[in-house]
Amino acid sequence: MQQIISEFESFMGKNGTHYHQFYVGIASDPHDRLINGHGINQAIPHIYWKQPLHTDTVRALEKHFIDKGTKGGPGGGDNNTRYIYTYLITPQTRE
Numbered sequence: 001m002q003q004i005i006s007e008f009e010s011f012m013g014k015n016g017t018h019y020h021q022f023y024v025g026i027a028s029d030p031h032d033r034l035i036n037g038h039g040i041n042q043a044i045p046h047i048y049w050k051q052p053l054h055t056d057t058v059r060a061l062e063k064h065f066i067d068k069g070t071k072g073g074p075g076g077g078d079n080n081t082r083y084i085y086t087y088l089i090t091p092q093t094r095e
Contacts, residue, residue, distance in 0.1 A: 019069035
């Protein structure tokens with residue numbers, strides 16, 4: 001879990017200055033969620049963990065970042081939710 005936190009923290013540090021500039025979420029299909037759900041395109045900085053994780057792990061990671069101040073909300077997804085993602089919030093994105 002610490003490796004994922006470190007990678008996401010590094011991404012956030014390179015693309016913003018405050019946690020509240022980012023949205024963190026979980027999904028069973030992060031690529032679809034980012035593009036169709038949030039309106040992400042290649043020009044908007046984003047990242048997602050590419051290996052499936054246990055649903056409890058992604059929920060704990062999501063809570064970790066929300067507690068630090070990112071946008072997002074706990075309780076989404078279902079038992080197939082195994083990926084975590086984040087993106088820089090811009091006027092073009094949908095939270």
